[in-house]
Amino acid sequence: xxxxxxxxxxxxxxxxxxxxxxxxxxxxxxxxxxxxxxxxxxxxxxxxxxxxxxxxxxxxxxxxxxxxxxxxxxxxxxxxxxxxxxxxxxxxxxxxxxxxxxxxxxxxxxxxxxxxxxxxxxxxxxxxxxxxxxxxxxxxxxxxxxxxxxxxxxxxxxxxxxxxxxxxxxxxxxxxxxxxxxxxxxxxxxxxxxxxxxxxxxxxxxxxxxxxxxxxxxxxxxxxxxxxxxxxxxxxxxxxxxxxxxxxxxxxxxxxxxxxxxxxxxxxxxxxxx
Numbered sequence: 242x243x244x245x246x247x248x249x250x251x252x253x254x255x256x257x258x259x260x261x262x263x264x265x266x267x268x269x270x271x272x273x274x275x276x277x278x279x280x281x282x283x284x285x286x287x288x289x290x291x292x293x294x295x296x297x298x299x300x301x302x303x304x305x306x307x308x309x310x311x312x313x314x315x316x317x318x319x320x321x322x323x324x325x326x327x328x329x330x331x332x333x334x335x336x337x338x339x340x341x342x343x344x345x346x347x348x349x350x351x352x353x354x355x356x357x358x359x360x361x362x363x364x365x366x367x368x369x370x371x372x373x374x375x376x377x378x379x380x381x382x383x384x385x386x387x388x389x390x391x392x393x394x395x396x397x398x399x400x401x402x403x404x405x406x407x408x409x410x411x412x413x414x415x416x417x418x419x420x421x422x423x424x425x426x427x428x429x430x431x432x433x434x435x436x437x438x439x440x441x442x443x444x445x446x447x448x449x450x451x452x453x454x455x456x457x458x459x460x461x462x463x464x465x466x467x468x469x470x471x472x473x474x475x476x477x478x479x480x481x482x483x484x485x486x487x488x489x490x491x492x493x494x495x496x497x498x499x500x501x502x503x504x505x506x507x508x509x510x511x512x513x514x515x
Contacts, residue, residue: 242284243316248273258324259471261347261482263302263311264295270315285314303347326484326494343489345466351479354468355385361463363389368399369462371452371502373414373429373472375403377479378461380432393444402502402509405451406430414456417474433512450509460502467498 248254251273257265267281278296282289287310294300302308305327312322322328326344348354362368368390372378379386379401390397404411406426415425429451439445459478461468467486472478486495 242274242276242280242314244270244274246318249318249321254321255324256473258321259481260473261302261308261325263308264298266311267292267296285311301349303349305344305347308347323493328493343486343492343495344484345487346485348483348485350481351385351470351483354483354485357485358385358461358463358468359389361466362386363393364395365463365466366395366397367462367464368397369402369460369502370400371402371458371460371505372478373404373456373459374425375401375432375436376428380435390439390445391442393442396444396446399439399445399447400506401436401447401449402505403429403432403449403451404456405453405510408451408453410453410455414472418477448511450506450511452505452509454505458498458501460498462499462502467495469494469498 248270251269254266254269254273256262257269270276271278271281276284278292279289282292285292291300295302302311308325308327311317312325312327317325326347351358370378374380376384378384379390381387390399404414406429411426411429412422415422418425433449433451436447436449439447456472456478459470459472459481465488468483469486470478470481470483473481484494486492486498488495
């Protein structure tokens with residue numbers, strides 16, 4: 242089945258795709274196309290009972306092959322497929338891509354990936370973080386990565402990009418999550434101060450910088466493995482779905498997001514090197 246081209250341009254559809262929220266996506270498909278749930282089930286090659294469970298949140302889609310089936314069943318355009326973390330269909334059909342190996346795993350949220358992130362922080366030789374405040378990642382004593390980084394016994398090169406507390410986008414982001422601009426900016430400054438404490442660590446070589454753009458992507462890179470999530474208009478990055486991306490021949494996502502980090506790093510205001 243095919244939706245009107247205009248349906249894929251709606252902001253709520255874009256958000257559902259970025260979050261890989263299939264329940265929301267299917268509800269929006271019905272809203273903008275008027276198709277029945279039975280017709281939708283036929284297009285997706287699923288039983289109507291299964292589609293009903295997905296739409297009402299009783300079944301959650303996490304497998305890449307199911308995302309592919311849904312994208313194919315909806316005749317999803319390439320732009321929408323990329324937003325959902327899938328390879329463009331037309332390029333894949335020509336053999337340009339080597340499958341979808343670069344999307345190694347999909348997590349419901351950061352909490353589901355915590356074990357992997359801790360292990361990566363303890364052993365990776367290079368660590369890059371693109372976040373907003375990083376309070377839950379590295380800034381506080383009980384932050385997820387603070388312990389494994391503080392107890393390193395081997396060298397690690399680390400770059401951390403946080404939102405500039407003085408940028409207009411900081412006030413915008415504060416409003417999005419219901420915080421005052423003052424407390425939001427103070428939390429970023431606290432993170433930057435706590436990161437400076439790594440200056441005396443024998444094995445942690447740290448550079449920090451701040452960016453001014455409105456936060457969209459949250460990236461945690463450990464050597465060649467990238468964990469990617471998104472900042473929603475009303476949700477924090479650690480609560481969104483998280484994708485584990487690995488390098489793949491001719492892969493577009495892994496290489497593209499690493500290039501985006503490097504570009505953001507070059508344009509950022511650099512603060513210190515520890």
